[in-house]
Amino acid sequence: MLADPYDAILLDLDGVLYRWPDAIPGAAATVAALREAGKRLAFVTNNSSRTPAQVVERLESVGVEATPAEVVTSAIATASILTERDVRSAFVVGEEGLLDALAGVGIRAVSPSDPLPDAVVVGFDRKADYAKLKDAAVLVERGVALFASNADPSFPVPGGESWPGAGALLAAIETTTGVRAEVFGKPEPALFQRALVSSGGEHPLVVGDRLDTDISGAGRLGWDSVLVLTGAARRADVDEVSWKPTFIVDDVGGLLTEPAHEGGGILPEEVPNHTGGFARW
Template sequence: MLDLDGVVYVGPDAVPGAADHLAEVRAGGMRLAFITNNASRPPSTVADHLTSLGVQADVGDVVTSAQAAARVLLDRLGPDGRVVLLGGEGLEVALAETGLSVVGPEDDADAVVTGYGPQVVWADIMRASVRIRDGLWWVASNTDLSIPTPYGVAPGHGVLVDTIRRFSGVEPEVAGKPARPLLDETVRRVGGDRPLMVGDRLDTDIEGARNVGIDSLLVLTGVTGLAELVTARPEERPTYVGLDLGALREPQPAPRETGGGWALGGWSGRVVADRLEVDGEGDAGDWWRVVAAAAWSHLDASGTAPSTDDLAPPAAS
């Protein structure tokens, strides 16, 4: 189960090597699903974008938080449910697929569903917020506070969720990562044994996998770097760490604990006077695995993450 932005592509461009890596693992028998918290685009648009980047993707390979939100609504309301929609095309398409009826903000309704939609008007937000405060059930596609745009990082749907939450005092039922509905919906739609979540964010992709009880692979082509990795909370720690999607075709050896630290593949790491030190040479992926093991061991024992000043990752071969 592949997150998209920061894993398969960054903005409009493919992550270098991503298309080739995915073609090879697919040829080796892996079933691929592309999942996203972005509820604004329907799966067909996402599949077309991936195809334009050289990544084979059919509509059935894409699962969005809008589809997961629609499933949450359908399971509780049944096909006759009436839903107020605050969001974009992706949510509208997902609701239509389930047969749920979309009604206006003033109409009789069973629920409100919200998602990222740049054309949502403030008057509709106000009316829906009052109805949520007064008891109308609320489902949110996701709580991402930011989204990438051509003009930089911008406020995401999570900002609207926070606004409505603070006004109404109501917590929504969330469909997107790290909540489990999106991953459950992906398994339901795509199938497969031993699901693996592949992502670049600890607080959505990796924590989401842990919430569902499946393995995860953190790739370092997106937002997570050294500072984020060494401070990861237990619920944010991946099963595996790799440089990029090539890690899907590589062994994932575990560091071994030594008398004074952790070692793997020619690297040894330890914390000395609250500073993380790594020496040796070898595969760059093994360096990151040693860093994670040494840092997390220290964090769990002391309650503080080690300093990484002057610690520089090796160049990938």
């Protein structure tokens, strides 16, 4: 099957395993079959607002079995990188997932009246208001380093609308200060690298529905990727981007199919991929 050569399968969530609040047909059975085949799994999400336990609950509600240790959010990656850099305190624009992850590694969340923190950390925050964005910007103007769990411009909601995402909030601070944040979420490499380490595997396959985050992020690391057509990207969109997926499948169930077989959902023609070679099919 397509997944055979890889020991770690890094799965995006929305658009791959569910289109919230609906399950994607076959996703739960596919995850179970990958486990059965001995694959190490990581559930990888740019959304920093939920804790791993909350992500597991969400997965279970669509029938997908997972453990918190298998969930790698951009908040978890951010916390572990910042603690390695000796960040001990931060002003946070973010929700429970980010606050929990930072607290979990001993990074203290401060208020604007406290002495200058080591970092300003920005993620998705549905309670962010002018005062919070202003306080973050003022700290950055005073020289505090600026980091972001992710920079997704928008947040997809049921019905197809887009609401301002973490990147939109970050843009307010960047625009005010002229300082660019260091970002850890997809398509930056940090989140994927953290997911591979926590999976314990060595040969990763990234599975995602977005060309601009999942597929380009994998490509920049030189890792193979699978584009599923159950989320953001359409097959024709692949022609428009420079980072191509290694494989294209109709849905996540395509991981269990033989890529060379007709009907396996793989592109029927050669497609230049990230290595400058051609998609394997």
